[in-house]
Amino acid sequence: MFKQSVFVFSLLLFTLLSLPVYSSEETEEEVTEPVEIDLDLGEEINEVCAGCHGEFGQGGKGGEYPRLAGLPAGYIAHQIKLFKEEKRKNMPMRPYANDRELPDEDIPSIAAYLSQIKLTTKMPEFDENTTAYEKLLIAKKVFNIARVEGDVELGKELYVDDCKLCHGKNGKGKEGSDTPPLSGQYTEYMTRQIKHFATGERWHEYAEDLFEEMEPEEIQAIMAYLSTTDD
Ligand code: HEC
Ligand code: HEC
Missing domain, CATH: 1.10.760.10 (Cytochrome c-like domain)
Structure with missing residues (x-):
């Protein structure tokens, strides 16, 4: 019984340690x-x-x-x-x-x-x-970020489906994660970044799937939703 749980624990630890880390993919971690x-x-x-x-x-x-x-x-x-x-x-x-x-x-x-x-x-x-x-x-x-025009309901749906996994519930980021929160960030700044992601000028995980095909109204809707999250 004891041996078995030690085995399960080691297996779990091994799995955790071998999970990929997203952010270190694009730059080599330097020895600091x-x-x-x-x-x-x-x-x-x-x-x-x-x-x-x-x-x-x-x-x-x-x-x-x-x-x-x-x-x-x-x-x-x-x-x-x-x-x-x-x-x-x-x-x-x-x-x-x-x-x-x-x-x-x-x-x-x-x-x-x-x-x-x-x-x-x-x-x-x-x-x-x-x-x-x-x-x-x-x-x-x-x-406080001023409310922006757009379909808040649609924005929330898109956010939950496509962004929440990494940017956290209500855009607040995730405890212990280095992925930036989006709630409380300027709308104009984020829209500019999304354009850069879509063109590849700035790196973003899965940018091709997330941003290249997105309609301007959909981005606007996500921004409208996010502008409500810091009220
Ligand atoms: C797989 C995880 C993941 C998903 C899914 C994701 N993001 Fe990101 N996002 C990141 C990471 C990581 C960064 C930081 C990139 C870097 O290191 O430069 C980021 C950065 C951003 C930034 C720039 C923030 C800043 O302060 O400059 C915006 C805007 C953004 N994401 C919007 C979105 C939107 C909108 C969605 C959903 C359509 C989304 N992201 C989905 C991981 C994700
Ligand atoms: C002359 C103006 C200026 C000064 C001074 C300046 N910045 Fe910036 N910073 C900018 C601009 C403009 C951007 C946004 C660039 C873009 O649109 O991608 C930025 C972006 C950033 C970002 C990215 C934020 C995000 O959400 O991704 C960080 C971090 C940052 N600056 C840190 C600093 C720090 C730390 C200092 C002081 C040592 C500093 N900046 C001084 C103009 C400045």
């Missing part, structure tokens, strides 16, 4: 030194990023600059590496995402710093002890 995460350093680096992505990583200019706050640290770090290697093209970030300005050993710190920023979608109730300054700071972190 143990990394130090320094949130103060992250905050300092963020002063540069803030020029475009906002003080709290909230992004801006109607989605020209994506929201970074709350994205998985592993995802942020991976994208920065892709920018540095020019595997993902990004002209505006070129002067910042290079070895001189952002050495590899600093990436985990800025990624962790941005990842832990929590934006709220609603203004909280204040009590009489809250100072005007505190209110101002809180107000700056209130961020």
